[in-house]
Amino acid sequence: MSGVQNLTVAPEDAEIRLDRWFKRHFPALGHGRLEKLLRTGQVRLDGRRVGAGDRVVAGQLIRVPPLSDETASTGPRPAAVVQQRPGDATMLQKAILYRDDDIIVIDKPAGLAVQGGTGTTRHLDGLLDTLRDDAPDRPRLVHRLDKDTSGVLVLARSAAAAAHMAALFRGKTVRKVYWAATVGTPDPRKGKIDLKLAKLAGPRGERVAEDEEDGDRALTFYRTVSHAGDQFAWLALEPVTGRTHQLRVHCASLGTPILGDGKYGGAAAHPAGVPQPRMMHLHARAIMLPQAKGDPLIITAPLPAHMRETWKFLGFDPSEDPDPFAGLSVKR
Numbered sequence: 001m002s003g004v005q006n007l008t009v010a011p012e013d014a015e016i017r018l019d020r021w022f023k024r025h026f027p028a029l030g031h032g033r034l035e036k037l038l039r040t041g042q043v044r045l046d047g048r049r050v051g052a053g054d055r056v057v058a059g060q061l062i063r064v065p066p067l068s069d070e071t072a073s074t075g076p077r078p079a080a081v082v083q084q085r086p087g088d089a090t091m092l093q094k095a096i097l098y099r100d101d102d103i104i105v106i107d108k109p110a111g112l113a114v115q116g117g118t119g120t121t122r123h124l125d126g127l128l129d130t131l132r133d134d135a136p137d138r139p140r141l142v143h144r145l146d147k148d149t150s151g152v153l154v155l156a157r158s159a160a161a162a163a164h165m166a167a168l169f170r171g172k173t174v175r176k177v178y179w180a181a182t183v184g185t186p187d188p189r190k191g192k193i194d195l196k197l198a199k200l201a202g203p204r205g206e207r208v209a210e211d212e213e214d215g216d217r218a219l220t221f222y223r224t225v226s227h228a229g230d231q232f233a234w235l236a237l238e239p240v241t242g243r244t245h246q247l248r249v250h251c252a253s254l255g256t257p258i259l260g261d262g263k264y265g266g267a268a269a270h271p272a273g274v275p276q277p278r279m280m281h282l283h284a285r286a287i288m289l290p291q292a293k294g295d296p297l298i299i300t301a302p303l304p305a306h307m308r309e310t311w312k313f314l315g316f317d318p319s320e321d322p323d324p325f326a327g328l329s330v331k332r
Helices: 019-026 030-041 089-092 123-133 159-170 248-251 262-269 306-315
Strands: 006-008 061-064 098-099 103-108 151-158 175-183 190-200 207-210 216-226 230-238 280-291 298-299
Touching: 089 098, 089 123, 098 298, 103 280, 123 151, 123 248, 151 159, 175 207, 175 248, 175 262, 175 306, 190 248, 207 248, 216 248, 230 248, 230 306, 248 262
Parallel strands: 151 280
Antiparallel strands: 006 061, 098 103, 103 151, 175 230, 175 280, 190 207, 190 216, 216 230, 280 298
16 A cells, blocks of 8 residues: 655646546546545645545645555655755755745756656655745745756745746746757757647657647747857747747757757767766746736846856856846747
8 A cells, every 4th residue: 555645736737627637647546436535535635625626736735545556656756755865955945046925936956856756756846845944835836847957946835826826837927038058059040949849658758859740839939149159059048838848859959959968969969078068058047927016026047057167168158148038039
């Protein structure tokens, strides 16, 4: 029997019915059995009783009672079994870029997964109690970054804040800009990439490819901030949609894979002579959050150490781009 699990609703599961969520994550659990668990209060959403037709919100916690091995989820492990390293709490406190009553914004380190999965026992979702402070709830995820992508990540401090932030992300009123070092310089130097992307099943893990028939639209605006001849470029990228691996696939589609991204760039993404050629050079540089009153809230994250080293090697100066949103899309 598996133990009690408290699982966080991922952004991609937001707004689906609770029974649909169980179908996705516990496919062997029958509907009749689920209804009994709901009637007896063994399944709870943020600590309260719910029905099968209630819709879930990104960041909410679903209590899943002990299940038989054949119905146990193959999805993320519960936070209680996360392997926490000495210094993780201090690391996350130092990573805070902004905090108010509703949200915490952190600078996620490269190499730290946002959520658990097969073989992943150390992840941000399992460490969020260290950012709880005196709040009644633990912080909740409202969007994601790839494990090897660093930078700005927003956490909600309550269920209400999570629902509000999820609505902003879903409504595309939040703007995000990423910085990337690419192998090669795009032509044209500025423009948009509009491709349909679909996930591919395979033994090498999650992968995405262009698929004009069955894919979902993925739109990115980009501009070249600087370049080192034709060999390397510094791109500012604004994704309008939020598809899995969108920026990585889009950069590769330009013939300029992200430095360190062997999955989509192959051997060309690991050029010799460059510092840290096998580390992902993709960083969530800034986020713009609309406010009820006044100007939007803009939060930026400094480059991680490996990208600072590469910027220096290539002669790029981060101060050359004081407004990361300049020259990109303003139409949502």
